[in-house]
Amino acid sequence: MYISPTLVEGLIALIGGxxxxxxxxxxxxxxxxxxxxxxxxxxxxLA
Structure with a gap:
């Protein structure tokens, strides 16, 4: 399963917010x- 680095950064930003x-x-x-x-x-x- 491939997880996009953009998806990871977006999730981190959302959780941080x-x-x-x-x-x-x-x-x-x-x-x-x-x-x-x-x-x-x-x-x-990865990015």
């Missing part, structure tokens, strides 16, 4: 985690 709405204090951690994940996916060559 919902988490920010629920707990705005998490914004810094969510943005940092998103950037790390997207950077890692790009370096690995």
């Amino acid at each position: 919902i988490a920010i709405l629920i707990a705005p204090r998490l914004l810094n951690y969510i943005v940092a985690a998103y950037l790390i994940i997207v950077g890692a996916v790009t370096l690995i060559g």
Whole structure:
């Protein structure tokens, strides 16, 4: 089963957005985690 990197990034962004709405204090951690994940996916060559 192939999962598109675009789908993964979209799901991460959606979950992060919902988490920010629920707990705005998490914004810094969510943005940092998103950037790390997207950077890692790009370096690995999945994107």
